[in-house]
Amino acid sequence: MNPEVLLSRIRVVLCRPSHPGNIGAVARAMKTMGMSQLYLVEPKQFPDPEADTRATGAVDILERAVVTATLGEALVGSVYAVALSARQRDLGPAIGQPRDAVADLLAEAEQGEVALVFGNETVGLSNEEILHCQAAVTIPTNPEFSSLNLGSAAQVLCYECRMAAFAGKPPVRSQGATPFASPAATHDEVEGLIGHLEAVMTATGFFNPLQPGRLLPKLRRLFGRVRLEKDEVNILRGILASTQVRTEHGRKG
Amino acid sequence: MNPEVLLSRIRVVLCRPSHPGNIGAVARAMKTMGMSQLYLVEPKQFPDPEADTRATGAVDILERAVVTATLGEALVGSVYAVALSARQRDLGPAIGQPRDAVADLLAEAEQGEVALVFGNETVGLSNEEILHCQAAVTIPTNPEFSSLNLGSAAQVLCYECRMAAFAGKPPVRSQGATPFASPAATHDEVEGLIGHLEAVMTATGFFNPLQPGRLLPKLRRLFGRVRLEKDEVNILRGILASTQVRTEHGRKG
Numbered sequence: 001m002n003p004e005v006l007l008s009r010i011r012v013v014l015c016r017p018s019h020p021g022n023i024g025a026v027a028r029a030m031k032t033m034g035m036s037q038l039y040l041v042e043p044k045q046f047p048d049p050e051a052d053t054r055a056t057g058a059v060d061i062l063e064r065a066v067v068t069a070t071l072g073e074a075l076v077g078s079v080y081a082v083a084l085s086a087r088q089r090d091l092g093p094a095i096g097q098p099r100d101a102v103a104d105l106l107a108e109a110e111q112g113e114v115a116l117v118f119g120n121e122t123v124g125l126s127n128e129e130i131l132h133c134q135a136a137v138t139i140p141t142n143p144e145f146s147s148l149n150l151g152s153a154a155q156v157l158c159y160e161c162r163m164a165a166f167a168g169k170p171p172v173r174s175q176g177a178t179p180f181a182s183p184a185a186t187h188d189e190v191e192g193l194i195g196h197l198e199a200v201m202t203a204t205g206f207f208n209p210l211q212p213g214r215l216l217p218k219l220r221r222l223f224g225r226v227r228l229e230k231d232e233v234n235i236l237r238g239i240l241a242s243t244q245v246r247t248e249h250g251r252k253g
Numbered sequence: 254m255n256p257e258v259l260l261s262r263i264r265v266v267l268c269r270p271s272h273p274g275n276i277g278a279v280a281r282a283m284k285t286m287g288m289s290q291l292y293l294v295e296p297k298q299f300p301d302p303e304a305d306t307r308a309t310g311a312v313d314i315l316e317r318a319v320v321t322a323t324l325g326e327a328l329v330g331s332v333y334a335v336a337l338s339a340r341q342r343d344l345g346p347a348i349g350q351p352r353d354a355v356a357d358l359l360a361e362a363e364q365g366e367v368a369l370v371f372g373n374e375t376v377g378l379s380n381e382e383i384l385h386c387q388a389a390v391t392i393p394t395n396p397e398f399s400s401l402n403l404g405s406a407a408q409v410l411c412y413e414c415r416m417a418a419f420a421g422k423p424p425v426r427s428q429g430a431t432p433f434a435s436p437a438a439t440h441d442e443v444e445g446l447i448g449h450l451e452a453v454m455t456a457t458g459f460f461n462p463l464q465p466g467r468l469l470p471k472l473r474r475l476f477g478r479v480r481l482e483k484d485e486v487n488i489l490r491g492i493l494a495s496t497q498v499r500t501e502h503g504r505k506g
Contacts, residue, residue, distance in 0.1 A: 028405075032394045032401050033395060034394075140416070140423030141286065142415075145310055146285060148408075151405070162395075204496050206492050218488065222479065225480075235471060242454065243453065243496040
């Protein structure tokens with residue numbers, strides 16, 4: 001696929017950014033590398049003159065930025081997301097190197113919209129947010145001084161995206177298309193499945209919402225790893241629906 | 254050679270920087286990637302509080318920075334220098350890609366001190382300065398918006414230096430837990446799950462063994478791809494069993 005088209009499919013999602021200046025710096029970093037889709041989840045202050053100043057010639061990206069209340073909303077319609085995370089999270093995806101992670105991201109962009117997800121400057125992403133992402137990445141830094149700011153981290157990753165998009169040979173993952181393949185499920189379709197499963201598990205008594213334990217994060221991790229296709233989501237929801245009908249029918253009898 | 258030693262041999266040389274804030278941003282970018290030797294050729298204003306502010310925890314690099322009157326002085330004792338240049342100069346070295354140029358730089362660092370040379374924010378390096386360098390590099394950018402600032406350009410090149418010094422795999426900090434994982438499920442455990450699922454689907458009427466279609470092969474493909482763990486097989490069979498209990502119970506009622 002055309003490298004510029006691939007780059008245009010990458011959303012940069014900033015979760016709860018505190019400093020408008022950093023939003024501007026990220027917009028500038030994106031635009032220098034040919035990326036344009038900025039999503040802001042609960043920005044502390046936006047729009048803001050400081051963001052415009054730091055963006056310099058990339059104010060158009062700020063003007064088109066999409067502000068959402070949750071990471072889930074920012075990922076609607078996307079098929080793959082990579083989280084920037086300084087540390088490994090329990091149940092979270094294993095943390096990889098930027099170059100490898102970006103190669104995977106670009107490969108997924110052949111199928112649809114993808115996302116690079118950044119956390120708040122101080123506290124990063126929440127564990128729950130990380131579980132919305134299929135992969136995680138850390139930028140390798142000096143162990144004695146790892147203080148990359150948000151703009152610099154975005155610059156490095158956007159640069160890697162551009163390098164990967166133009167690598168001449170599109171990255172080929174070992175899992176290619178197979179005779180059965182259907183298009184990748186979108187984030188919201190997978191969320192629909194998880195919600196459906198939760199309802200069934202609650203109805204059967206397998207899951208107690210008052211004592212949730214780690215069941216839901218474990219299931220979310222499983223679905224995150226498998227990279228479901230649309231067809232598979234439909235099958236799994238069909239199975240779930242069939243158990244519901246049976247249960248209701250049985251109850252009446 | 255030890256990667257940290259290689260990184261310690263790279264000088265970052267800023268020629269006639271106009272804005273002290275940029276000097277601070279470069280110091281920070283260097284330190285995050287394990288580099289420490291900053292040379293300033295005729296800085297307009299240095300030292301300066303704005304430089305300290307932008308450097309945050311990298312003020313030590315500013316304190317040890319060497320200020321010189323010419324690029325030649327900043328290169329004394331070095332064996333190789335790469336110039337950042339936005340355009341090809343008459344008689345200047347051919348302009349290459351950052352990754353290739355940095356690989357050469359690190360190879361030369363095995364022999365001695367080397368340098369990455371940046372020009373003034375507005376006018377860049379002079380033709381005469383470029384001729385002090387053995388190689389030249391441009392960071393690839395969006396042709397319609399190539400406005401990388403000095404700090405961002407330094408961040409990208411310092412990151413490439415760290416990647417190259419560690420042969421593409423710099424260690425990432427192993428903070429926190431290892432990813433949650435239970436042992437892989439065995440073939441027979443997965444078969445047990447598929448059999449269980451088939452029984453439930455048959456009981457609910459979702460699956461008709463007389464008209465099987467492609468449902469089972471599709472499910473088998475899904476389970477084959479996800480590489481289930483024991484814990485996950487137990488969860489999924491628990492869910493299936495819970496729907497069975499409910500159905501039976503309902504039937505009796």
